[in-house]
Amino acid sequence: MHLRVALLGCGNVGRALLTLLAEKEAVLRERHDLTLGFTGGMTRSAGGWLLPEGTSAAELVSIGWPQGPAPAGAQAFGDDGAAFAAACPANVLVELTTLNPATGQPALESIRAALGAGRSVVTANKGPIAHGYHELRALAERQGVALRFESTVMDGTPIFNMVEASLPATEIRGFRGLLNATSNYVLGRMAEGASLEEAVAGAQRAGIAEADPSNDLDGWDASVKATVLANVLMGADLRPQDVVRDGLGAEAMRRAKAALAPGQMLKQIVEAERAGEGVRARVTLAALPPSDILAHTATGETALRLYTDTMGELTLVEGDGGPGQTAHGVMADLVAIARSWNSAPEQGRSDA
Amino acid sequence: MHLRVALLGCGNVGRALLTLLAEKEAVLRERHDLTLGFTGGMTRSAGGWLLPEGTSAAELVSIGWPQGPAPAGAQAFGDDGAAFAAACPANVLVELTTLNPATGQPALESIRAALGAGRSVVTANKGPIAHGYHELRALAERQGVALRFESTVMDGTPIFNMVEASLPATEIRGFRGLLNATSNYVLGRMAEGASLEEAVAGAQRAGIAEADPSNDLDGWDASVKATVLANVLMGADLRPQDVVRDGLGAEAMRRAKAALAPGQMLKQIVEAERAGEGVRARVTLAALPPSDILAHTATGETALRLYTDTMGELTLVEGDGGPGQTAHGVMADLVAIARSWNSAPEQGRSDA
Numbered sequence: 001m002h003l004r005v006a007l008l009g010c011g012n013v014g015r016a017l018l019t020l021l022a023e024k025e026a027v028l029r030e031r032h033d034l035t036l037g038f039t040g041g042m043t044r045s046a047g048g049w050l051l052p053e054g055t056s057a058a059e060l061v062s063i064g065w066p067q068g069p070a071p072a073g074a075q076a077f078g079d080d081g082a083a084f085a086a087a088c089p090a091n092v093l094v095e096l097t098t099l100n101p102a103t104g105q106p107a108l109e110s111i112r113a114a115l116g117a118g119r120s121v122v123t124a125n126k127g128p129i130a131h132g133y134h135e136l137r138a139l140a141e142r143q144g145v146a147l148r149f150e151s152t153v154m155d156g157t158p159i160f161n162m163v164e165a166s167l168p169a170t171e172i173r174g175f176r177g178l179l180n181a182t183s184n185y186v187l188g189r190m191a192e193g194a195s196l197e198e199a200v201a202g203a204q205r206a207g208i209a210e211a212d213p214s215n216d217l218d219g220w221d222a223s224v225k226a227t228v229l230a231n232v233l234m235g236a237d238l239r240p241q242d243v244v245r246d247g248l249g250a251e252a253m254r255r256a257k258a259a260l261a262p263g264q265m266l267k268q269i270v271e272a273e274r275a276g277e278g279v280r281a282r283v284t285l286a287a288l289p290p291s292d293i294l295a296h297t298a299t300g301e302t303a304l305r306l307y308t309d310t311m312g313e314l315t316l317v318e319g320d321g322g323p324g325q326t327a328h329g330v331m332a333d334l335v336a337i338a339r340s341w342n343s344a345p346e347q348g349r350s351d352a
Numbered sequence: 353m354h355l356r357v358a359l360l361g362c363g364n365v366g367r368a369l370l371t372l373l374a375e376k377e378a379v380l381r382e383r384h385d386l387t388l389g390f391t392g393g394m395t396r397s398a399g400g401w402l403l404p405e406g407t408s409a410a411e412l413v414s415i416g417w418p419q420g421p422a423p424a425g426a427q428a429f430g431d432d433g434a435a436f437a438a439a440c441p442a443n444v445l446v447e448l449t450t451l452n453p454a455t456g457q458p459a460l461e462s463i464r465a466a467l468g469a470g471r472s473v474v475t476a477n478k479g480p481i482a483h484g485y486h487e488l489r490a491l492a493e494r495q496g497v498a499l500r501f502e503s504t505v506m507d508g509t510p511i512f513n514m515v516e517a518s519l520p521a522t523e524i525r526g527f528r529g530l531l532n533a534t535s536n537y538v539l540g541r542m543a544e545g546a547s548l549e550e551a552v553a554g555a556q557r558a559g560i561a562e563a564d565p566s567n568d569l570d571g572w573d574a575s576v577k578a579t580v581l582a583n584v585l586m587g588a589d590l591r592p593q594d595v596v597r598d599g600l601g602a603e604a605m606r607r608a609k610a611a612l613a614p615g616q617m618l619k620q621i622v623e624a625e626r627a628g629e630g631v632r633a634r635v636t637l638a639a640l641p642p643s644d645i646l647a648h649t650a651t652g653e654t655a656l657r658l659y660t661d662t663m664g665e666l667t668l669v670e671g672d673g674g675p676g677q678t679a680h681g682v683m684a685d686l687v688a689i690a691r692s693w694n695s696a697p698e699q700g701r702s703d704a
Contacts, residue, residue: 012505020353020662024521024662027521028521031520031521032520032521048700118512138451150518155663156662156663157663158514158517158518158519158666161517161518162510162513162514162517162518164515164517165513165514165517165688166502166510166513166517166684167510167684168383168384168683168684168687168688169376169379169380169383169384169683169684169687170680172436190549198355235500241438247649249404268522291646291648291650292649293648293649293653293669294651295648296642296643296645296647296648297645298643298645301645305669308373310376310508310676310677310679310680310683311507311508311509311673311677311680312670312671312672312676312677313669313670313674314509314510314668314669314670314671315667315668315669315670315671316666316668316669317645317657317665317667317668318663318664318665318666319664319665319666319667319671320664320665324662325663326661326665327523327662328662331520331521331662332518332519332520332521335520335521336520337642
């Protein structure tokens, strides 16, 4: 089958996605009978374009869009993301704009527009899923289209696709994870003797931490991920601000490090469990004993442990992540959409 | 949809499966529109029965088969597994007989018979997959039916279903795992100061090790699992005897333990990598440094790390496993078969 894809946002992840899809073109065709055509693209700085006949990922890589020009023959299309999502001549909108953790906007509005226009959506942006999952999912179901977001937590590590495919009758009772790579890096360097400032500077040099690492160190990034996991896997209806953030930040890290017992490792841990009718989630600095495998995650690693009724404890660990891994998750979501269409040929195939 | 299932072999895993399916009856119906009817059963000691109209997992649990009687109205059907697999009035044969690691028989013959008769097969038995994967897969494809075996490695931990669903265009370049729970238990107790004999006796008391633990300690069990992983995930064509088993067994364990450097942990490790056109796999006792997360797997845990082109390193860790986890994997495979049928309504639905 042929999927027509429009790309909203194209930073590091978008460029990695185009490169990956160009590399995997033959594999997708041979293993999955799947071809992709890019019928639109938009970034904040480069503006938008539409090209109903589509072009390949390889061609977009070759012309260097979005630094380079839009593909030959494309019409320009301003810079309004929601209008682009509504109008692009695509089956699937791939939404890769920058996270706004406080509101999920403007991605939330763009995804609403795409679903409302009968398009499936793949996003790597955890903001709109944290802030609008149940609403967006209901809209996708009404429209008979897909909403997929593997890359919102632990890059493209198979969490949501794995649970869907491999834990089909399982209840997720809780989870515990180490989801913020910057915190893990900084705490790991501090354990080796670096000061907090040295560790943060090292994370910035390594391209892991942003210029302002407080979103990571204060647990806000982890809260957004915990919200996505709790709402999707446990049926909760949390917002990031509902996640308790306890004893985090630079001062707390210094104090907790000074109080560690021998053999303990300090980690920023996300936890969720059922509490009455709801789910309670929190982010804390935890002094893990050496018997806990999460204590031994290396500086670039992230990890998630699911507590389940049918499989007991199941833990996923990602090695060093980055835009390539995030792109992998988006590709996996595109393949999943193609497969679900094969199983429901009349569903969601209407083009704009 | 309704799946008619016949059960060949019903020991600990089979009984756990019936209990699990009885518990999950409503979930399977509500989430997946799936109902199951058991139309046949056979064990070595209880013999076989056929019941074309089928009965429920709950009913089989309630009458206590196979210790108790066959369901009311069932016809007796001798004790020939391959004849049962060929004749049972089922869409899916669930094959749960005892492992024969040297040949995969008689399970291999039973699975051939079921596939040959147009039935899908789910097996938790690694013998036939290690010895006949490529042949059985080709036969299943010719017949338009499914062959699934999630529970052959690390109980029901999502390995094969995860790779299929979530790594759809990924190349698995190698793997490294700690797949034998008995070895991990014994080595863990030895690290705490127990003698080999004490550790083995403890594993036997805990129900982890068999009366003769040499299959586990000598790496034979791990070789069979390595064969399944290499052949399925890496396209190899190994047999268990092709897996190099190096420095294993009781004497080697004592020597390696004495030679450990401080902080190192001794683990029985399975490794595979590409070598020319093929795949080289081996089982060894490895002295893991504390920086390796596999060094910290607890005594009942197993783990598998995949080396991939699109996701880098991806590690799965199972907590304490057992028949319940194995049963989970069989259930996941049954749901996967039901789903693939929904996507190909004419495929493999012929009843015997």
